[in-house]
Amino acid sequence: MKIAVLGGTGRIGSQVVKKLKAAGHEAVPHSLSTGVDVITGQGLEGAVAGVDVVVNLTNSPTFDDSSPAFFRTSMDNLLAAGRKGGVGHIVILSIVGVDKVPDLDYYRAKVLQEDILKAGPIPYSIVRATQFMDFMDSVLAWTTEGDTVHLPTTPIQPIAAQDVSDTVSEVAAGTPLNGTLDVAGPDVFPLDELGRITLNARPDGRTVVTDDTAGMFAAVQGDVLTAKGDARIAPTHYTDYLA
Helix, strand or coil: CEEEEECCCCHHHHHHHHHHHHCCCEEEEECHHHCCCCCCCCCHHHHHCCCCEEEECCCCCCCCCCHHHHHHHHHHHHHHHHHHHCCCEEEEEEECCHHHCCCCHHHHHHHHHHHHHHHCCCCEEEEEECCEHHHHHHHHHHCEECCEEEECCCEECCECHHHHHHHHHHHHCCCCCCCEEEEECCCCEEHHHHHHHHHHHCCCCCEEEECCCCCHHHHCCCCCCCCCCCCEECCCCHHHHHC
16 A cells, blocks of 8 residues: 555654555655655645555644644644545544643644544544653653652553554554554553662662652543453553663
């Protein structure tokens, strides 16, 4: 198949392009650096014209209250271009439990993205993944004060980027789900404990203290960011990732 990967030069997108090509598909990466802008629409019609599938991995540059506007505009532009270009399947990447955290602007924005896709005219698939292992360094940095990292006990089920890209690639090459597939890492940790495991493996002088008011994950209630039901469980453990 001919597959356009928007955001195809990023962490997940570049791996998806590589995997799809290895499977024999014609996968083409598109991004701002290749002249495709999902906000202005520049280059978008040409990028998706005549393709079988569009994988949209573009992301808001901010996590604040400007993020809904990014996803509304980008999805409206993509659906219009995709319909004109005869696209038969659109795939997006979202977050497990995203609709259960209404207090976070970015999570509300991702729900908006999902809803626009569902209401659109093109068959679709939504892959929801748990928190990326790669993001743990950023999570630690967000709540570091001096030599102390403040983290809540929010349950987290980290997943490796390679496992996410495997799932996205598989879904892109398949029949549209017209629904959602959840994929998660194999282990659940309280976030504060995950921070300690990370710093024990790569000590840098910081220590973790438990603080259920610290950082964006303090807005998460219970275990809503962990997989439920028939979610797919990926193979890579966090200890393997650290190693």
